[in-house]
Amino acid sequence: MLSAPALADITAAGWTLETDLPGGHSGLMASMVDQGGLSCYWTSDGGDVPLWYGQMAMDEGTWSATRAELTAAGYTESDEPVTATLLGERWGDDNPALANVDGVTFYVSQPSYLTSMVALQ
Numbered sequence: 001m002l003s004a005p006a007l008a009d010i011t012a013a014g015w016t017l018e019t020d021l022p023g024g025h026s027g028l029m030a031s032m033v034d035q036g037g038l039s040c041y042w043t044s045d046g047g048d049v050p051l052w053y054g055q056m057a058m059d060e061g062t063w064s065a066t067r068a069e070l071t072a073a074g075y076t077e078s079d080e081p082v083t084a085t086l087l088g089e090r091w092g093d094d095n096p097a098l099a100n101v102d103g104v105t106f107y108v109s110q111p112s113y114l115t116s117m118v119a120l121q
Contacts, residue, residue, distance in 0.1 A: 006116035
């Protein structure tokens with residue numbers, strides 16, 4: 001899911017891979033996992049911004065409905081950092097972003113993390 005340089009950066013920073021997916025504002029990622037998606041969540045002892053990654057298969061019809069729902073909830077569309085990124089509102093350290101490419105929807109807790117996804121490079 002993540003590029004080798006991104007994994008090396010996470011390791012070098014000493015981040016901890018968590019096994020329990022937290023709830024809260026990132027309920028969208030939790031719902032993706034409930035529907036069979038994959039997720040990764042790292043934290044640091046220093047309280048830095050947590051790294052949240054998720055992905056799940058999503059056909060064009062489902063993605064269109066999801067995009068409409070998220071846009072109605074306040075997400076905005078941008079072409080940064082990848083084309084057709086959906087940006088959520090910042091909430092504390094979270095600034096969620098999603099992109100759908102080739103039938104896969106990717107979720108990250110910060111828009112810049114999308115560039116760490118192998119499928120989006």
